[in-house]
Amino acid sequence: MAKATNSLPRTIAAHAILLLYTVIALAPVVVIVINSFKSRNAIFRTPLAPPTAETFDLIGYQTVLGQGDFLLYFQNSFIVTVGSLFLVLLFGAMAAFALAEYRFKGNTLMGLYLALGIMIPIRLGTVAILQLMVASGLVNTLTALILVYTAQGLPLCIFILSEFMKQVSDDLKDAGRIDGLSEYRIFFRLVLPLVRPAMATVAVFTMIPIWNDLWFPLILAPSESTKTITLGAQLFIGQYVTNWNAVLAALSLAILPVLILYVIFSRQLIRGITSGAVK
Amino acid sequence: MKTQALTALLMASSILGSAGMALADTTLTIESWRNDDLSIWQEKLIPAFEAKNPGIKVVFSPSAPTEYNAALNAKLDAGSAGDLITCRPFDASLELYNKGHLADLTSLAGMENFSDVAKSAWTTDDGKASFCVPMASVIHGFIYNKEAFDKLGITPPATEAEFFAALDKIKADGTYVPMAMGTKDLWEAATMGYQNIGPTYWHGEEGRLALIKGEQKLTDAQWVEPFATLAKWKDYLGDGFEAQSYPDSQNLFTLGRAAIYPAGSWEISVFNTQAQFKMGAFPPPVKNAGDTCYISDHNDIGIGLNAKSKNADAAKTFLSWVASPEFATIYANALPGFFSLNSAAVKMEDPLAQEFVSWREKCKPTIRSTYQILSRGTPNLENETWVESANVINGTSTPEAAAKKLQEGLESWYKPAK
Amino acid sequence: MAEETERKRRRWHIAVFLAPAILVYTAIMILPLFGTLQLSLFTADGQSRVFAGLANFRQLFLDPRWSASFWNALGNNVWFFIIHMLVQNPIGILLAALLSSPKLRFSPFYRTAIFIPTILSFVIVGFTWKLILSPLWGVAPNLLDLIGLKSLFVPWLGKEQYALTTLGLISVWQFIGIPMMLIYAALLSIPDEVIEAAECDGITGMAQFWKIKLPLILPSIGIISVLTFVGNFNAFDLIYSAQGALAGPNYSTDILGTFLYRTFFGFQLQTGDPYMGSTIASMMFFIILAGVCLYLFAIQTRLRRYQF
Secondary structure, eight states, X not given: OOOGGGOHHHHHHHHHHHHHHHHHHHHHHHHHHHHXXXXXXXXXXXXXXXXXXXXXXXHHHHHHHTTSOHHHHHHHHHHHHHHHHHHHHHHHHHHHHHHHXXXXXXXXXXXXXXHHHHHSOGGGGHHHHHHHHHHTTOTTSHHXXXXXXXXXXXXXHHHHHHHHHTXXXXXXXXXXXXXXXXXXXXXXXXXXXXXXXXXXXXXXXHHHHHHHOOHHHHHHOOXXXXXXXXXXXXXXXXXXXXXXXXXXXXXXXXXXXXXHHHHHHHHHHHHHHHHTTOO | OHHHHHHHHHXXXXXXXXXXXXXXXXXXXXXXXXXXXXXXXXXXXXXXXXXXXXXXXXXXXXXXXXXXXXXXXXXXXXXXOOSEEEEOSTHXXXXXXXXXXXXXXXXXXXXXXXXXXXXXXXXXXXXXXBOXXXXXXXXXXXXXXXXXXXXXXXXXXXXXXXXXHHHHHHHHHOSSEEEOOOSTTSHIIXXXXXXXXXXXXXXXXXXXXXXXXXXXXXXXHHHHXXXXXXXXXXXXXXXXXXXXXXXXXXXXHHTTOEEEEEEETTHHHHHHHHOOSOEEEEOOOBSSTTOOOEEEEEEEEEEEEBTTOTTHHHHHHHHHHHTSHHHHHHHHHHSTTSEEOBSSOOOOOOHHHHHHHHHHHHSEEEOOTTTSSTTSSSSOHHHHHHHXXXXXXXXXXXXXXXXXXXXXXXXXXXXXOO | OHHHHHHHHHHHHHHHHHHHHHHHHIIIIIHHHHHHHGGGGEEEETXXXXXXXXXXXXXXXXXXXXXXXXXXXXXXXXXXXXXXXXXXXXXXXXXXXXXXXXXOTTHXXXXXXXXXXXXXXXXXXXXXXXXXXXXXXXXXXXXXXXXXXXXXXXXGGGOHHHHHHHHHHHHHHHXXXXXXXXXXXXXXXXXXHHHHHHHHTTOOHHHHIIIIIHHHXXXXXXXXXXXXXXXXXXXXXXXXXXXXXXXXXXXXXXXHHHHHHHHHHEETTEEOOHHHHHHHHHHHHHHHHHHHHIIIIIIHHHHHTTOO
């Protein structure tokens, strides 16, 4: 089984390219994080050096943590992201299945209708959305954010998932139908597990913009108890724009939770992606 | 089923939401872009007010300056904005008043503490109605590093020739970047540059009003000259000033690497905490010794009442307090560099702030030329001035071309009343 | 009879499957959005709103100032898209191809690391790169100095000729994880039998990639291209957080998103103009719609033939 693809020079070249790109991807983040632990003068004098005993300084973190409840912000972000992610995936997969599986009048039209949302930034509907939330008393609740993000995430989710669902073999579903499974069971038991890799991908795509959004938290839920971490960090960057210790600390604090979350979930994500491939 | 659950969820949370509202006695929320002032409001201003007015709670809820206008407008349109609105000067607030978002405060108790000039930024064109309580103005000038000046034997320049001689001397010495300013954020070039030195050339109010009346044009010599002077600044700015942002400039100066900082007085409180050296200030230099000097003393910040506020009475109590000399004293001292517009004299402790405010006696004050009336249309004169000022300093546009572009843009929609 | 009821029952499923998504989507996204888009046919008359037909569109295209701004933004946007298609997607495919080779060690590490920029918010990315490219802080000049190329340092974000390209590359840096992941998933889902058959025919290495794998992942590349297109023509946040709403220097980084934001919501002394703003939004909508339709009807149907 010795394959030409695994010859040594090729492997080295592959590692070299991947390593180079890894450095490019990580260096900026590393620079921010190491400098957040340094004193102000050291930040400017030797930006690339790691903190040493003399330059080590936590003043930035003290400033930031003394001013805002980052733990609460983090919790809010987490609830909003997970809540909307769940709804997007559930509703999206159901709709995508309907579009991919059944021939019915207006199928294509419905597909186009659901894809419209990808083409206009939802930000434009801000005023009407805000009015809706004011009318239903949802301003300054996390529910408002979850609803908006669900609506925002659905079009892309349906768009991608229906592509994948079309590839699920008909034989399997027909076999299920002959066994007397209801359509719901076919969807939940047979089809959903098969499109798991696609679901994982969609989950990541949906999650990132939700976690990072600044606009809707600012408009719909700016109160102290519903602030998300991105909004919190942005306010700090604005507030201490000249105090780079605080800015770097706020940036690091906004980066680290996502990073940890991602490293934990990336295993699941990759397992999801690869599980579909193991045939 | 799913939709039922959703509706139930919607209803449940709306009940919870409104239940939460009904609790406290009266809570006033202030919308503001001054997130820098959060701690001053929380620690000094609000406690001082609440101590005198039991039963009224105040929450200061700032958003970042860049998003403030857009976020505020959306919230006002939808009816979810706070009770008190921090007012930008002139047209942005006038627009809110015309749309019925801001209440008329002409007869508010305490408004008599302000002169017509102080109120001008928040008054209708006919001068009949005022809609925001003036809070503070800011003055432009130059802040310098005293240690650097002493070391190089430079005294604060009074004329333009002295100003450039000083810059040359600092440049020749090489220890310091002569002037800390960047063009990346555009507004620095316009606000700290054009509007800072400009009034000297167009003679402050005289030129500004003539421009509004249509008697002068932006292509006239007195309006092009400030651009020509700005173009000369290029050689004295730091390396890569094209990509130097506002905080970069601030840090460049407060780290002691630059000698002169074209400033607005609002910098004073920030610089006081960050700079490790002594600072001084001088007003924009005049052309010839003995000329009248002009300063930009610009009404910058006011506070108004959301017309749809459910707590209008409490909010008016608060606004009357903002109009009082007591507020003026706390505010001006907590934020040196934001000068009270109150007619009552305010005693300030900060020496740098005293220096800035002392220019009011020897120089003629004016406000920024683009703020009143002239930025109502599209293309927006203020925004265009930002872009063109940066272009002139970058050397990508000549003073004449920049002025011509501004004048053409203005003429395209502005017809002065003849 | 039985067939009849069968069909009826099936119809109900369709409705149940579609209903939640359509309800939420229509109520919270489509209705507000079309509420806004229809404003493009109106204009303000004092404080009231009057129907104006296509006057706003006429102004956008025939008024020299508006049309200059619009074409400038559109041109910049096209260049922004080209950078992504030429840099982001090929590199993403390359990285995915390298990662998917079965015996590569550390591949989970690479995969995780390369995806990290994608999870960062625009606020962080914009600010981080501004700091790194800042002439004052000097991480970039210092780095160039290390390899003896300090003279190559240019204040990129402040120069008209470089700023947009620099921002395009920053955006590529941020989003490369997305094409990488999608292609990676597609490569992994190529059946082993196909690869084995190719190897039996003596097609290995690069040839195998070009001849066997690439045609098989074309549909995924198609999806990525259309996602990139939609994403780029809706882009806004990065430029806004790095260069501000005026997209300087001298509007050289102004794309449709920033142009729209400035017009719709206003900026500084400029008050928002929802009518012209909606007109620009409608144009963006038509441009993206055209692109997506081109993909759906012209490209996707052709790509289908390769699928297994």
